[in-house]
Amino acid sequence: MNADDPYEGTAAGFSYGWSGRAAGSGPGWERASAQDHDSILFPGAMALTPPAETSNQTSFTNYVPNSTSTSFTVSFNGPNVTFNPPSAAGNVTGSSFMPTSGYARPEPARLEIRRFYHWDKSATAGAAVAPEEAARPVAAEVASAHETLRVTETAAVRVVEDESARARESARRRLVVRRGTISPGSLTSVAMFLAGRRRPLVGVEWRGHLLGEHGSGLTQREQVRAARGFILAALQYRVRDAADLAWRPADAVLRSRFLSNLFVWGPVMVTLIAIVRHDGRYGLVTDDQDPAELGAFLYLVIRTGRWWRGIKPPPPKPRRAREADSGADEGRPSPEG
Amino acid sequence: MTAVIMDVLDVLTSSPLDDPPWGLRLCEQTSYGTGTIYPALDRLLKIGWIEDRWEDPPPADRPRRRYYYVTSAGRAAYSEELADRAARRTRWSARGLRAGGAA
Numbered sequence: 001m002n003a004d005d006p007y008e009g010t011a012a013g014f015s016y017g018w019s020g021r022a023a024g025s026g027p028g029w030e031r032a033s034a035q036d037h038d039s040i041l042f043p044g045a046m047a048l049t050p051p052a053e054t055s056n057q058t059s060f061t062n063y064v065p066n067s068t069s070t071s072f073t074v075s076f077n078g079p080n081v082t083f084n085p086p087s088a089a090g091n092v093t094g095s096s097f098m099p100t101s102g103y104a105r106p107e108p109a110r111l112e113i114r115r116f117y118h119w120d121k122s123a124t125a126g127a128a129v130a131p132e133e134a135a136r137p138v139a140a141e142v143a144s145a146h147e148t149l150r151v152t153e154t155a156a157v158r159v160v161e162d163e164s165a166r167a168r169e170s171a172r173r174r175l176v177v178r179r180g181t182i183s184p185g186s187l188t189s190v191a192m193f194l195a196g197r198r199r200p201l202v203g204v205e206w207r208g209h210l211l212g213e214h215g216s217g218l219t220q221r222e223q224v225r226a227a228r229g230f231i232l233a234a235l236q237y238r239v240r241d242a243a244d245l246a247w248r249p250a251d252a253v254l255r256s257r258f259l260s261n262l263f264v265w266g267p268v269m270v271t272l273i274a275i276v277r278h279d280g281r282y283g284l285v286t287d288d289q290d291p292a293e294l295g296a297f298l299y300l301v302i303r304t305g306r307w308w309r310g311i312k313p314p315p316p317k318p319r320r321a322r323e324a325d326s327g328a329d330e331g332r333p334s335p336e337g
Numbered sequence: 338m339t340a341v342i343m344d345v346l347d348v349l350t351s352s353p354l355d356d357p358p359w360g361l362r363l364c365e366q367t368s369y370g371t372g373t374i375y376p377a378l379d380r381l382l383k384i385g386w387i388e389d390r391w392e393d394p395p396p397a398d399r400p401r402r403r404y405y406y407v408t409s410a411g412r413a414a415y416s417e418e419l420a421d422r423a424a425r426r427t428r429w430s431a432r433g434l435r436a437g438g439a440a
Contacts, residue, residue, distance in 0.1 A: 201391075201403070202375075208400035209361045209371065226364075229371030236376040310384065 184210055184220070187227030194234035198241065206230050247309065253302075254311045260302050268295040338418045341369060341377045346415040349387060349407040357390075357404040378405060386411025 188210065192203040209226060212218045218226065253259040271291045275283040306313065344367045352358045358366065364374050381387040385408060392402040407415070 204400045205360060205403045206371075208359075208402050209364075211399050213361060213365075226371045229373070230375070232370075232372030233375040233379075236372070237379060240376070240379075 184223035184227040187224070188230055191227065191230035191234040194231060195237050196234075196241070199237060202230075202234075250305060251309060251311060254305045254309055255313060257313050257316060260313065264295055264298040264302060267298060338414075339377075341367075341373055342381065343415070343418065344369070345374065345377050345381065346386070346407060346411060349405060350412060350415055354406070357406055359402045359404050363405070381411065386414055 185207075188203065188206050191206065195202050206226075210218060210223050253263050268291045271294055272284065275291070279286065305311070345363060348358055348363055348366045360371070360374060360378070363369075363378070364371055367374065369377075378387065378389075382389060387405050387407050390404050390406065392404065395401040
């Protein structure tokens with residue numbers, strides 16, 4: 001007897017099929033678990049009434065009514081059932097057994113008995129668990145399995161798609177990070193390019209800077225910060241170079257006394273000539289304020305420009321050789337001319 | 338004269354001749370970044386207040402360093418600026434004291 005099998009032991013299958021007609025069958029059937037080609041013992045007095053459906057079976061070949069045996073054997077061979085009453089006498093008379101054919105109207109549980117006779121383990125199993133479950137058609141089972149498979153496949157596809165999307169997103173993020181992270185060496189190269197050809201050795205200096213005081217190198221963060229500073233310095237170099245280029249004509253004027261005097265006196269003289277031509281000499285008296293104001297303004301521009309640019313004009317040349325000699329001898333600066 | 342120029346000149350004038358400062362050491366001692374120090378050095382080089390010398394002989398395991406020295410003109414300008422600042426500080430302190438005494 002297999003106690004783990006719910007369809008064996010304690011006459012699981014038989015209790016469904018025979019309980020209604022085995023009068024006084026008692027608590028159960030011993031060895032009823034041995035269902036296939038096995039025997040069943042009927043304890044005590046009982047009346048066994050095989051179901052009417054069994055009359056249609058051709059398996060009752062050895063059934064002997066009015067047997068006095070207390071036990072008999074029921075053999076199952078697929079859909080066939082065979083009763084084999086033993087020869088041993090007992091208290092139960094054969095009258096307690098009723099012949100199969102023509103007796104006993106079918107009970108409402110007749111189908112269950114049929115299910116028992118036509119022993120099908122899976123069918124019995126279905127009946128033991130839930131009759132409606134067992135009665136489900138195979139097509140429904142197949143459809144359910146297909147539905148389960150379809151759902152499973154859909155879920156698997158969704159998981160694969162999610163994993164692929166996640167992998168793509170991760171790869172994209174890694175690419176962005178890789179693009180966003182520029183090495184200090186690359187930044188230094190960019191700074192060297194920005195610094196231009198006029199400063200070819202700043203690259204050597206800056207690369208030595210990245211290596212640190214003892215050649216062990218700065219940390220990555222310090223290197224990146226220093227390299228950004230190199231770029232800023234290179235940009236300042238460029239801006240200053242451009243400003244110097246723009247200031248070059250003005251610086252030339254500010255450095256040269258001749259050009260500075262020309263810058264001041266040129267417009268003043270042009271103005272004076274224009275006044276004389278337009279108003280005559282009398283105009284110089286009446287309009288004398290304008291050339292003086294113009295000259296003062298231009299002189300102020302020159303002085304301010306020299307202060308702003310930090311330019312000191314060269315000392316004026318000595319007018320006379322004697323002054324030059326005396327100036328050189330005394331070590332005094334030459335007077336401005 | 339800006340504060341950066343003053344700080345750079347201060348480091349350069351106080352450095353020994355046998356261990357002159359270079360870019361990284363100037364950044365560390367002045368606490369300015371490379372984007373501030375190197376343009377200031379370039380400006381000082383242009384006006385002639387400092388001069389540079391490359392490390393000689395060049396080492397084999399790293400690039401050459403560029404050492405900076407202050408020139409006499411730079412030292413004079415720095416001393417002059419220090420004197421001017423001291424005078425201004427004294428002048429402002431005297432004004433403050435006079436204002437405090439008057440109050």
